[in-house]
Amino acid sequence: MVSKFSHLYSRNAREMKASEIRELLKLTENHEIISFAGGLPDPQAFPVDKVKEIVNRLLDEKNGQILQYGTTEGVTELRKAIAERMNKRGMNITHKNVLITAGSQQALDLISKTFLDPGDMVIVGAPTYLGGTNAFKSYNAVMEGVPLDEDGMDPDLLAAKLHLLQMHGNHPEILYLIPNFQNPAGVTITEERRREILEIAREYDMIVIEDSPYSDLRYSGEQVPSMKSMDTDGRVIYLGTFSKILAPGFRVAWCIAEKDLLNKLTIVKQAADLCTNTFGQYIASEYVTRGYLDEHVEVIKTLYMNKRDLMLAAMEKHFPAEAKWTKPDGGMFIWVTLPDYIDTKEMFPRAIENNVAYVNGAAFFADHSGKNTMRLNFTFATPEQIDEGIQRLAETIKQEIIDFKDEKPSKKFMPDEEGLVLGV
Ligand SMILES: Cc1ncc(COP(=O)(O)O)c(C=O)c1O
Incomplete structure (x- = not known):
């Protein structure tokens, strides 16, 4: 529905559209449907x-302090606990390098606001996290994808890609990476590649966003050092979050950057929300320090x-x-590639008829390619649902292959215009 005040919208707001993924995910609210769509933790x-226990103790001991406004940088105990945790993973920071944000999503917005003018370029993975591209797009940036x-x-x-862009007079400002168990592809950048990529970022003078919500969730293979721990000139901004390892409802995350840059981000945040919710920060802090x-x-791993x-x-x-898929060492997602002749967006109504949902892969490509791909989340559904849902999905794919061979067009899907379901 178009608001009767839409003629008063800013140019930026006029450009912002509800993402396709949100429209599709709305359908999964039906309890008959087994959803592999959202990137949700297991609520159990x-x-x-x-x-x-923590809330009761904090309310007794902290005398209302946890209900008060806090500093924009965040609760000092929490920043210290995070710095200590990150240093155990090879970084060399103090709490003064840590800004607490309302989810990593807010950090993506603040970084975009700080660095991007309309028309500026961001290099992203092809595919990449939709929330990232949405943040960059909301500042009218242009995305260029590099295959994974x-x-x-x-x-x-x-x-x-950078060489070609430079020849055409373009200088991307940001390189956006999810090096561990990438959303959506589930893949991890090797240590050697991380070093090479950092070298390239230096050569082309780009800020690197290392968005790492899944790094604690490794189930197999060797740990790979973070890019921030290899950063010698402060160009990496590292994002971590409690969303996937504690609970996304707290909306508490952390952004690590060199001090001057962090100060700038703090000023930008001040205008956005004054401070991240203090209550959630104190709970998270206790949760870590205890x-x-x-x-x-360990339990969720x-x-x-x-x-x-x-x-x-x-x-x-x-x-x-005919189907191929990644075998991730961690995180929450498996990435499926089907034969070229299958369009997973067009297949979606059939999946819904069969009571199973996924996210079609094209949503994760800046150029909307990858029509034959899909993302499956394996953390939210119960074990019984996983087995049943995969059978339903397999059936859906097989029907689609048969139809193609019989040259039957599948039904077109028209998403409803309303509704906001998180595109995580
Ligand atoms: C790669 C990536 N970055 C950021 C986020 C947002 O996380 P948060 O809940 O901390 O805002 C997500 C959530 O799924 C994600 O997958």
Whole structure:
């Protein structure tokens, strides 16, 4: 529906459209449908009792302080706890390098606001996280995608792309990466590639956003050092969040950057919301400092590893030979590639008829390519649903292949115009 005040909208707001993914995900609110669509944690794993215990204690001991406004930078205890945690993973920072944000999504917005003028260019993975491209787009940036393979972004393709852009007088300002268990492709950038990519970023003088919501969720393979820990000239801005390892409802995340840049981001944040919610920050701080987070991460790692294995085994058993998929070492997603002649957006109504949902892959490409791909989340559904849902999806794909071979067009899907479901 168009508002009767839309003629008063800013140019920026006029450009912002509800994303396709949100429209599709709305359908999954129907409980008959098994959803592999959203990037949601398992709600059964939320540590409700521990949070209750912490809230009661904080309200008794902190005398209302946790209900007060806080500084824009964030609660000092939490910033210190995060700095300590990050230093154990090879960084060399203090709490003065840490800004607490309302989710990593806010950090993406603040960075965009700080660096991007209309028409500025951002280099992203092809595919990449939709919330990232939405943030950049809302400042009228132009996105250029670099293809990924099973080792993440290929530095040679990145260098070739930058060289070509430079020849046409373009100078991208930001390189946006999700190096660990990428959303949506599930792939991880190797250590060697991380070093090469940083070298290229230096050569072309770009800020690197290392968006890392999944780095604690490794189920197999060796840990790879963060790009921030390899950063020698402060061009990497690292984003971490409690959304996937504690609970997204807190909206508490952290942004790590060199001090002058962090000060600028803090000023930009001040105009946005004064401070991140203090209540959530104190809870998160207690949760980390009491050692609960490390215990909880171990619990969800086992849970999610089992779900990943279950989904991969079910796909192996039920999917047709024409389908290919990634085998992620962590995170929340499996990326599926179907034969070229299948358009997963056009297949979606059939999946919904079969009571199963996914996100069509084209939504994650800046140029809307990747029509034959889809993203599957394996953390939200129950084990029983994973097995049943994969059978339904396999059936859907097989029907689509048969129809193609019989030359039957599949039904066109017309998304409803309203509704906001998170595109995580
Ligand atoms: C790569 C990536 N970045 C950022 C976010 C947003 O996280 P938050 O809940 O901290 O805003 C997500 C959420 O799915 C994500 O996958």
